[in-house]
Amino acid sequence: MYNCVIAGINWGDEGKGRMVDLLAADYDIVIRYQGGGNAGHTVVNEKGKFALHLLPSGIFREGVMNVLGCGVALDPENLLDEISLLSAQGVSITPENLMISDRASLLMPWHRELDGLEEERLGDRKYGSTKQGIAPFYSDKYQKKTVLAGELFYPAQLRSHLRELMEWKNLTLTGVYGAKPYTQTMLDEWLANFCEKLKPFIRDTGSFLRQESAGGKKLLFEAQLGALRDLDYGICPYTTSSNTIAAYAPVGSGFPDAVINRVVGVVKAYSTCVGEGPFVCEMFGEAAEKLREAGAEYGAKTGRPRRVGPLDIVATTYGVQLQAATELALTKLDILSYMGKIPVCTAYRISGENRRSFPFPAALPEAEPVIEYLDGWGCDISAVRCWDELPEAARRYVLYIENAVGCPITYVSVGPERDSLILRERELRGK
Numbered sequence: 001m002y003n004c005v006i007a008g009i010n011w012g013d014e015g016k017g018r019m020v021d022l023l024a025a026d027y028d029i030v031i032r033y034q035g036g037g038n039a040g041h042t043v044v045n046e047k048g049k050f051a052l053h054l055l056p057s058g059i060f061r062e063g064v065m066n067v068l069g070c071g072v073a074l075d076p077e078n079l080l081d082e083i084s085l086l087s088a089q090g091v092s093i094t095p096e097n098l099m100i101s102d103r104a105s106l107l108m109p110w111h112r113e114l115d116g117l118e119e120e121r122l123g124d125r126k127y128g129s130t131k132q133g134i135a136p137f138y139s140d141k142y143q144k145k146t147v148l149a150g151e152l153f154y155p156a157q158l159r160s161h162l163r164e165l166m167e168w169k170n171l172t173l174t175g176v177y178g179a180k181p182y183t184q185t186m187l188d189e190w191l192a193n194f195c196e197k198l199k200p201f202i203r204d205t206g207s208f209l210r211q212e213s214a215g216g217k218k219l220l221f222e223a224q225l226g227a228l229r230d231l232d233y234g235i236c237p238y239t240t241s242s243n244t245i246a247a248y249a250p251v252g253s254g255f256p257d258a259v260i261n262r263v264v265g266v267v268k269a270y271s272t273c274v275g276e277g278p279f280v281c282e283m284f285g286e287a288a289e290k291l292r293e294a295g296a297e298y299g300a301k302t303g304r305p306r307r308v309g310p311l312d313i314v315a316t317t318y319g320v321q322l323q324a325a326t327e328l329a330l331t332k333l334d335i336l337s338y339m340g341k342i343p344v345c346t347a348y349r350i351s352g353e354n355r356r357s358f359p360f361p362a363a364l365p366e367a368e369p370v371i372e373y374l375d376g377w378g379c380d381i382s383a384v385r386c387w388d389e390l391p392e393a394a395r396r397y398v399l400y401i402e403n404a405v406g407c408p409i410t411y412v413s414v415g416p417e418r419d420s421l422i423l424r425e426r427e428l429r430g431k
Contacts, residue, residue, distance in 0.1 A: 002218050002261050002262070003213075003218065003219040003220075003221070003258055003259060003260050003261055003262070004023065004027065004218075004219070004220050004221065004260070004261065004262040004263070004264060005220075005221040005222075005223065005246035005249045005260055005262070005263045005264070005323075006019050006020050006023065006220065006221070006222055006223065006264050006266060007223040007226075007227070007244065007245065007246045007249075007263060007264070007265055007266070007323045007325070008223060008224075008225055008226025008227060008229075008244065008265070008266055008267075008319075008323075009226055009227055009265040009266060009267040009316055009319035009320060009323060009325065009328070010226045010227065010228055010267060010268065010271060010272075010273075010312070010315055010316060010319055011225075011226050011228045011229060011271070011272065011273040011274070011279070011315075012224075012225035012226040012229055012244075012273075012274065013226075013268070013272050013273075013274060013297075013299070013306060014226060014266040014267055014268045014331060015042075015266050015268065015329070015331035015332065015413060016041055016057070016222065016223065016224075016266045017040075017041025017042055017043045017052060017057040018041075018042065018043055018044065018057075018331070018413065018416060018418070019264060019266050019329050019331075019411070020041070020043075020056070020057035020058060020220065020222045021043045021045055021057045021058070021060060021061075021418060022418055022421065023220060023264070024057070024058035024060075024061040024064050024220060025061060026218070027058070027064065027218045027219065027220035028063075028064065028065065028212065028217040028218050028219070029058075029064065029065045029066075029067060029209065029212060029217060029218070029219050029220065030056040030057065030058025030059075030061075030064055030065075030066050030067070030219075030220045030221075030222055031056065031066075031067040031068075031069050031209070031219060031220070031221050031222065031249075031253045031254075031255075032054070032055075032056045032066075032067070032068050032069060032072055032222050032224070033069045033071045033072070033221050033222070033223065033248065033249045033251075033252030033253040034069075034071040034072060034223065034224060034242040034243060034244060034248060034252040035072065035073065035134070035223075035224030035225060035240060035242050035244070036053075036054065036072060036073030036074070036075055036078075036107060036132060036133075036134050036137065036224075037053040037054045037073070037075050037078040037079070037082075037132050038053075038073075038130040038132040038134045038224075038240070040052065040053050040299065041053075041057050041222075041224075042416070043057055043060065044416040044417050044418065045060055045417070045418045046418070047060055047089065047090060047091060048089055049416075050086065050089070050091075052082070053078060053082055054068065054072070054074075054075065054078060054079045054082055055079070055082055055083070055086070055093070055098070056068070056222050057222055058220065058222075059086070059091060059093060059097065059098065060091060064097065065097060065098075065099065065212075066097055066098050066099070067098075067099045067100075067101070067205050067208075067209065067253070067254075068098075068099070068100045068101060068104055069101050069104065069205065069252050069253040069254045069255075070101040070103035070104050070105075070205075070206075070252065070253075070254040071104075071242065071243075071248065071251065071252025071253070071254075072101075072104050072252070073105070073107045073133070073134055073137045073138065073242070074100065074104040074105060074106050074107060074149060075106075075107040075132070075133070076106060076107075076190075076194035076195050076197075076198055077109075077194050078132070079198065080194055080197055080198070083098075095200050095201050098201055099201060099202075099203055099205050099208065100149055100198060100201045100202045100203075100205070101149065101202075101203075101204075101205040101206070101254045102148065102149050102150030102202050102203060102204055102205070103148055103149070103150065103205075103206070103254060104148070104149045105137070105140075105141050105146035105147065105148055105149070106146065106147045106148070106149060106195070107132075107133050107134075107137045108133075108137075108140075108146075108147070108165075108169075108190075109182070109186075109190055110136075110169050110173065110182060111133030111134075111136040111137045111140070112131065112132060112133035113133075113173070113179065114133070114136040114172070114173070114177075115131045115132065115133045115134070115135060115136055116131045117173075117177040117179060118135075118136075119131060121177070130275075130299075134240060134241050134242075135241045137241070138231075138241035138242055139241070145165055145168065146165075147161060147162065147165070149198070149202045150202060152191075152195055152196070152198075152199055152202065153199070153202075158191075162184075162187050163184060166181075166182050166183075166184070166187060169182065170182060205253075205254045205255075206254040206255055209253065209254060209255040209258070210255055210257070213255070213258065219253075219255075219258065221246070221249035221250075221253060221260070223244050223245075223246065223249070224240075224242075224244060225240050225244045226244060226319065227244060227245060227318070227319035227322040227323055228315060228318075228319060229244055230243055230244045230245050230322065231243055231244075233245065233322050234361075235277050235278055235361050235364060236361050238275065238276050238277025238278070245322050245323055246260060246263045246323045246324060246325075247324065262326050262327070263323055263324055263325045263326050263327075264325070264326070264327055264328070264329055264410075264411075265319065265320055265323045265325030265327070265328045265329070265407065266328070266329045266331060267311075267316055267319070267328055267329070267330055267331070267401075268311075268330075268331050268332050269311060269330055269331065269332050269333045269335065269336055269397075270291065270295070270308065270309065270310055270311050270332070270335070270336060271308065271309040271310060271311055271312045271315070271345075272295070272297050272306040272307065272308050272309075273306060273307040273308075273309075274299045274304055274306050274307070275304075278361070278364035278365055278367070279307050279309065280312065280314075280315070280345065280348055280364060280367045280368070280369050281309035281310055281311075281312040281315075281345040281369045282307050282308070282309045283308055283309045283310070283343075288307075288308050288309075290338075291308045291335070292305060292306065292308050294335050294338060295308070295332055295335040309345070309369075310342070310343035310344050310345050310369075310371065311344050311345065311401065312345040312369075313344060313345060313346050313347075313356075313401075313404045313405065314345065314346075314347060314348055314355070314356060314357070314358055315345075315358060316401070316404075316405050317356075317357075317358070317404070317405045317406065318357075318358035320405050320406065320407045325407050326407075327407065327408050327409070327410040327411075328402070328405075328407050328408065328409045328410065328411075329409070329410065329411035329412075329413065330398060330401065330409050330411065330412050330413065331413040332413060333381065333394065333397075333398070333412055333413065333414055334380070334381050334382045334413075334414040334415055334420075336376065336397075337376070337377060337378065337379060337380055337381055338376075338378075339376040340376050340378065341373040341374070341375065341376060342373065342374045342375070342376050342397060343371045343372070343373055344371065344372050344373070344374060344400070345369040345370065345371055346370050346371070346372050346404070347369075347370035348367040348368065348369065348370065349367065349368040349369075349370055350363055350366055350367050350368075351366070354370055355367075374393070374396065374397050374400060375393045375396070376393060377390075377391035377392075377393040377394045377397075378393075379391060381394060381414050382414050382415045382420065383414075384414055384422065385419075385421070385422060386422065387412070387422050387424050390412075390422065398412060398424075409424060410423070410424050411423065411424065412424055
């Protein structure tokens with residue numbers, strides 16, 4: 001049994017999808033274990049370019065089973081749209097390569113509506129939600145007021161359960177926000193149009209994973225977003241509403257007794273952040289716009305321009321610790337090729353003191369970045385596939401990060417395509 005988690009080290013958008021797509025060739029099952037359709041995993045392979053939101057990024061590999069675990073916010077409407085879109089692009093998605101946990105909770109139509117209403121109420125104090133219903137969904141889940149996917153097979157009980165939830169939820173919609181209430185007819189239509197179509201994919205995935213693991217199959221767990229968006233350990237309250245860390249993978253997968261042997265943390269060669277909240281190393285003005293354009297830094301789900309900045313050693317070291325990363329994949333190194341001097345945030349200055357440990361969230365607004373500069377390499381490296389062929393300055397930059405955060409960098413990405421990668425693990429094994 002050899003199981004691996006691919007998890008984000010920073011704020012998300014690090015390139016986890018391209019790493020899952022790559023490594024899925026060596027695994028039998030890929031499991032999404034948390035989050036919902038509020039973020040995108042971009043994958044480029046021989047089939048085309050795709051932005052996945054709920055589907056696991058192993059969906060392109062023949063012979064690989066993909067699982068949506070019980071920790072996922074299962075949005076039937078968005079999932080069916082995604083399946084339809086990929087199917088139109090020639091990607092086969094059937095119960096033979098996709099399973100949904102019967103214990104996954106359904107994201108209801110009112111969750112998206114409540115998400116938008118609350119952001120509107122907050123105004124300038126908004127959290128930067130993608131308005132996909134994630135926060136209301138997880139709030140309801142922990143209040144035990146959601147519907148499990150497996151309930152779709154018990155229609156009489158389901159109808160009664162939904163009626164109770166609707167009556168409760170309408171109190172908030174009408175009394176707090178002045179919105180229109182839901183009706184039983186609306187829910188019946190939602191069930192018929194979306195949920196019924198997902199029933200062939202739903203099964204007891206916990207038993208399946210346990211049985212396959214016992215038979216020697218290898219599991220690859222896919223996280224959404226990054227460590228700094230973790231509900232408990234991130235930049236609260238500007239986090240997502242689930243646990244993005246690798247330690248949650250067994251629980252959210254539906255296989256809580258799974259053993260994790262390997263954690264590949266994914267970190268970008270510079271920093272990006274979508275949404276609100278403190279972002280200490282943020283760049284502004286022309287320098288920021290140039291980096292944003294060079295890296296095409298726009299949200300895969302929302303299209304929003306990402307905030308950008310230099311690599312943040314403080315945040316990255318913290319992320320490596322939270323994820324218990326055994327190795328790192330460094331993505332988008334090629335984007336920095338235009339820079340003569342490459343900035344790196346090495347510490348935070350708070351109350352006149354330089355700090356190298358990540359502070360409590362309430363201290364972040366007053367933190368200022370301490371910036372150092374490394375030499376750039378000034379040439380296109382997108383065709384490089386061997387560590388020794390990288391320019392010396394590029395190698396120095398990678399080694400600097402590795403030493404600063406205390407974790408080996410085994411993959412260096414120099415482009416979005418599946419093969420645009422330097423497998424540095426071979427070089428490390430030779431030492």
